[in-house]
Amino acid sequence: MAAETAAFDEVVHAPQRLRICAMLSAAQSVEFGILQERLELSKSALSKHLSHLVDAGYVTQERAVRDGRSRVWLSLTRTGARAYAGHVRALQEIITADPG
Helix, strand or coil: CCCCCCCCCHHHHCHHHHHHHHHHHCCCCEEHHHHHHHHCCCHHHHHHHHHHHHHCCCEEEEEEEECCEEEEEEEECHHHHHHHHHHHHHHHHHHHCCCC
């Protein structure tokens, strides 16, 4: 895969959404409850951030019943993965920029 173009992304930039994208980029999918626990967010706060990412086409949700319980599995889309990688690259460029 070619290197992603650096591109600051307002959707990804919000701190919790950046953390969500980082977690999702490291796995094929993550269950809602795991994200909630690791990010230490309320259900409503996590849902709000996920809505932004889903509306942007960056995250997909898949509902499944497991152990008699309904669960939501979340994954980055290709578009979301590109946006996240480009945003990280843009942040790295800011950090390493010559102040001169």
